[in-house]
Amino acid sequence: MTPRSFLLTPELADHVRASSEPLDEVAADLVAETAAMAERGEAPATFQIAVEQGVLMQLLTRALGVRRALEIGTFTGFSALCIARGLPADGSLVCLDRSEEWTAVARRYWERAGVADRIDLRLGNALDTLRAMSEEPVLDLAFVDADKTGYRDYVEELYPRVRQNGVVLLDNTLRGGRVLAPESDDDHAVVALNAALAADPRWETVLLPLADGLTLLRRR
Template structure:
């Protein structure tokens, strides 16, 4: 056991324990959405895991976020978790290109009673970002879509964030490939991790949650 780090190598039993230890672990609507999404087949693996969803609800609440944006909504799991953390009157803009997948999200937004907080923008997210007005600025952004565009999303989002606001990037460990990048996505995200860690405009940290979550706080 190395002594220079404390992050535990998690066994399935540890995972099961972690998944029980948050306030949202008995959530029939999220559980049903996860089941419906897994019926889509391998593609269902794009959904964030429950412990990451719980983290978003707590984090967005701690930020007191009123304005949030998500790039990559799929069937809606992460968006429900973000929307539940928003302050009263808070709003989440969801960006995706798939009507089929976001039709499922819409159904579950209704079921989870967050539909009135969410606005869906269908179309390439870079176009959606270009078309947004300058105000209001965002408190929280979650990026979980096409990896080659992550850096472009970052550069378009950063000026739109309030000081102290957070941008979260998913899949930043690429199932472990990030240290010996042997895929295009791993190479691209490794370069982005290097760039973010040296960027004086932000303070960032890479968390070993889900497939790796980089949190960037605008300075």
Template sequence: MYETKNPQLTPELYAYVLAHNPPLTPTQRALVDTTHRELADVAGLQTAEEQGPLLSFLVRLTGARQIVEIGTFTGFSTLSMAQALPEGGRVIACDVSEEWTAVGRAAWADAGVADRIDLRIAPALETLRALPEGPWIDLAFLDADKGSYIDYWEELVPRMNPGGLLVVDNTLFHGEVTDPAAGGGAAAIRAFNDHVRADDRVDDVLLTVADGTTLARRR
């Protein structure tokens, strides 16, 4: 195995990356700052700042109109995708917290995209199983409880349109996926990554973006 070409991501290099990505909109910036200020203890649940422009880019690249998001938190990823949708597009956003998503609701309204977002407060598996069967989803973003990733995957993949894109966050789990003794979320992500690699319904790639981002295209 050859050495990685990835440089060490110092604070200075990370700032450079953010500075050379599309800038966040004022509403996105305010939402990120509000989350870190008002929910500091759990702000690490927020999608990484560089993933906002990436999600917007992927929505535009794929021409996605029907999006399903598992794990909304304060709605930064939701906002990023909704802003990139064409007219008539929709994000079904799944979460269990009225408190956290209320922060997102205010931001979505401020950005003028609230009518594109269908927020469903319930266990995500219940929401997914109630969705229409057969292929109709263009893009899915998964960033929720790691122990249920495989269950979510199995509900999403059959509903993806051919060529539809699944985007999965935290697939390196803070680097702990390489430690066979690590349990909990790390063990769940190891099992999930193996599950995806063995799934002949998709083409997939695991990238070292943020805490690991897997992209999978429905065949």
């Protein structure tokens, strides 16, 4: 199983999932394979987004009519699979990650789901790759789920590349509740970012208490 929100009891988390669109066989197999990797110590158990968050991201991608999307932090590919499935057949998703090993798993599932031709995976340091991309405001949606101390730079670099009314999603913005008592550099970085975004007139901002906290930014 993917991590459950620290805000929900196990029973409520089950209810949330039972009351949402179920995963199909490909997505369920990807979730199971990632969980098995975590059990063998081959990947962190907390990396993959929650199932209900993936369902929301697919729904949002489709409902917002997203054609061009970008993801920072792909891992074994579940969040990218959800975004890609919400795109039209001629839509595109650029995925940034530095792990060849984890994204090799992602590529297998994207093939199986029939969305591999919509996804352009670029390996390397995500900030360098992002900075090398044209500053045209062409992105309809971006999802950020990589190194937390990098979020501020990612948001700055995304700003000129996201169209007006485009949406940026930031994962883990509640840090398991540690935003109230930050312990690590990652926690402190997210606390500072949350405060900065709430006061930033360039974005309309809401932090949703979904999973580990999901911030939605709309470019004004």
